[in-house]
Amino acid sequence: MSGMSGKIQGISGPTVMVDLKGLKLYERVYVGNAMLTGEVVRIEQDRTVIQIYEDTRGLAVGEPVKGVGMPLTVRLGPGLLGGMFDGLQRPLERLKADMGPFITGGKEIYALDYMRRWEFTPLMKKGDTPSFGTIIGSVDEGAFKHYIMCGAEAGRTVARVVNGSDISLNEPLGEFEDGQEIPGCHEWPVRLARPYRRKFAPAEPLVTGQRSIDFLFPLARGGTAIIPGGFGTGKTILEQSVAKFADVDIVVYVGCGERGNEMADMIAEFGELQDPWSKRPLRERTVLVVNTSNMPVAAREASIYTAVTMAEYYRDMGYHVLFLADSLSRWAEALREISASLEEMPGEEGYPTYLASRLSGFMERAGVVETMNGKIGSLSMLLSVSPPGGDFTEPVTQACLRTTGVFLMLDTSLAHGRHFPAINWFQSYSLYGKDAAEHYHQKVDPDWAKLLQRCRQILQEEETLREVAEIVGAEGLQDTDRLLMHVAERLRNEVLQQNAYSEDAFSPPDKTIGMVKLILGFYDRAIELLKQGTNLDEVLKGR
């Protein structure tokens, strides 16, 4: 139905009613003289409702509307790494070059740079018949081999493939026998998960370099995790630390309805810092999608889909990809705003009733998979949640809890005591703990699980003792109990706390376990000394 046009009938906030018939649900539409991008959200007998992704101010009734015949898509091809896009995948740096420091309205710029030259190595020859996802060849994108995969052209027989140098995305990589060109990039609808052959249960831990995560509540490759926390509890810093140090190939980071200055800071920092695993600049392995809180609300809703589709694309090349979103609550609020403007029946706290199913559908896009070309890739998710008033009973946190594998609860009182990362060690949990401990047991230290169990016990006992101490005073406790409280305090201050602004910001598993061993070793010796009758104050002095 491409190329059909109609007129605007009515406008209400970000939604527009048009008289255009024959549009499909979720089809992409250009609206008004300014050619604003929109998406069909409801079709009725005599009118269609369109959700606009840009500021609608100035739009007039009677202006033209044009259907594209395709849903909202992203362009997938070499050149995404190191890029920074808005929620509709417009490259922000080229947008800036085009219209200056402020984003003033509708303008379509493709995410990929069609002029850039690439060195292409074919992995397919004349006579081959690629299916969907089969690798046609590769180009070098920074340190990565970017595999160019077959898209919708699958099933044809290759007649010619170019070899070697200096090819841009404007030129075909060859032809099929029926004359169809082999493109270097393709489009994919953002709301449709990219296919794979097989999915596996997440088993291998994803090393983040954050001690309290890796040791107490490990993430898994292909797993999901949420970080809910009130404001000032350090969600963003924790997400950014993980984005910097995680042991993955590619990082896709979405700033969804958050602060512009924070993103500026992150961009500057990612240009300066190195990936501790590959020693290459962090920027080279990162794709940023940014829709700050003052950018249009509907594009914020789309931004996480735009980003996750790019993440899936790199997963399909056989890479381990980490997807981070800050914050999912802002996405849910955008969904609520759109739902309200469509006058849908609200559910809990005004959120639409489909919030939970949308969320679980989205989070299921994570996983370890065998890709269409037989490689193994993973997509892991770490999502922050901003519960209003720090109240975890609110709908977004609760909906996430039903799907997530790891729950890292950030505690306001820990944050006020400047204990960062402020992960509460009693309330948080990880469903991947057992598999991760098994892995660390084999790869890092045979005592991993035992030490972990002991630490948990010490922290638990401290909590009990603290209640006693509040009544009788610290002086009134027995020496062994005071020693335990001392050890627990050291565990909290030295192991669980980690300053994101120091050299300690990244802690590999062997360092983590080394620190734990040091403290527990001291504990064992101190117990011995106490048994021999040494005074506790002497023991503590001699540590």
Add this chain to the structure above:
Amino acid sequence: MRLSEHTYRTLSTVAGPLLFVENVFSARIGEAVIVNTPDGRELEAEVLEIDGNTVMVEVYGSTQGLDIERTSVVFTDAIKKVPLSSDIIGRIFNGSFVPKDGIPMFIPEKWKPITGAPMNPSARARPEDFIETGFSTIDGLNTLVRGQKLPVFSASGLPSKEVVGSILKNARLADSAKRFIVVFAALGLTFHEYSHYLKVLEEMKTGFVAFVNMADEPVMERILAPRFALTVAEYLAFEKGMDILVIITDMTNYCDALREISTAREELPGRRGYPGYMYSDLASLYERAGRVYGLEGSVTMLPVLTMPEDDITHPIPDLTGYITEGQIVLSRELNQKGIFPPIDVLPSLSRLMQKGIGEGRTRADHRKVSNHLYKYYAKGRDLRRLEAIVGRDGMTKADILMLDFADAFEKDFVGQGMARRTVFETLDAGLDLMKKFSLEVK
């Protein structure tokens, strides 16, 4: 597309601030509208919603005296814009941009849309230049930097206007050759507060621009005034290269105005009756703070809000805290102890502090001093709870020392009164205090 004004006398409904006009040709969303009342007044209004040729218009002023028969509505085919010129410095306006100081309106150099445009995140420069406010609790422990938005969370009865007044008087850039221009937006102010701020502004050596909406003036102006202020601030900062400090007080009145208008529009209420889009709406103000890469000027924002019932989890402080880069929290307890400024450093936070301090910005030991002061004070405060249960006698010597330190910290370090301290004096005061209690600073 029309290119001229159209006048209509086809009102079908008048309800509170909302008018419905029928048979309008090609109205624009957000279009500026002028309403001519039967008694000869001219009111400003804006197109809110369009359904076919029926248009819903929201009036900014009081709609008293409007009728269906004789009221006429002029559609201007333009969206609301703000007049701008360097001559604006030193002027005071009301919430509808009408001069309040008795001097005629300036001649605009240019006009810009009131809502501004979102700054491209890749064009933002990282805020990292230290601003000295003269208060130890801010400069030392919650440092403000150029381009930051740092709200003051106050509560009823606390001296927020004195705190803000002193910041206005004392704020200085590390680069002392530069001057601040203060853009002041007062929303729903009582005359008492207004006269206090007016005095401060007049005493200031630096220039200012003020937009004042008094407590008895139209609620809609409370939505407009901060946007006028920010459009002026962006103009002076990014086109004239000035450093601008925007003070908006009181954001609680802004949010209440937003709620009132949302209810009039019959929108679905969210938490405590505030509209569901309040986060995005607040962000459209707060996010206008910042610096642009390659440009001279900056917009730094210091909004003030009153926490209803002293509750920091109330939607207004809560949503604000989620958008701004930290918060300065005033404490009733410190105020009752007679400490000025009554800034409680524990819940206060400046997210951009790390980049603005240290060698070359303030002093090499800044981070160390601040971390230790914070840690010891937090410990002392924590022990006060214990003291209340077991009494001072049941505590260890080390614990008693921390208790005494916390008291001294509040009295000497926080409670500096009206005196201005440089950041060096602040750091030295902190070091001296820790030395006095023989606390180690590693």
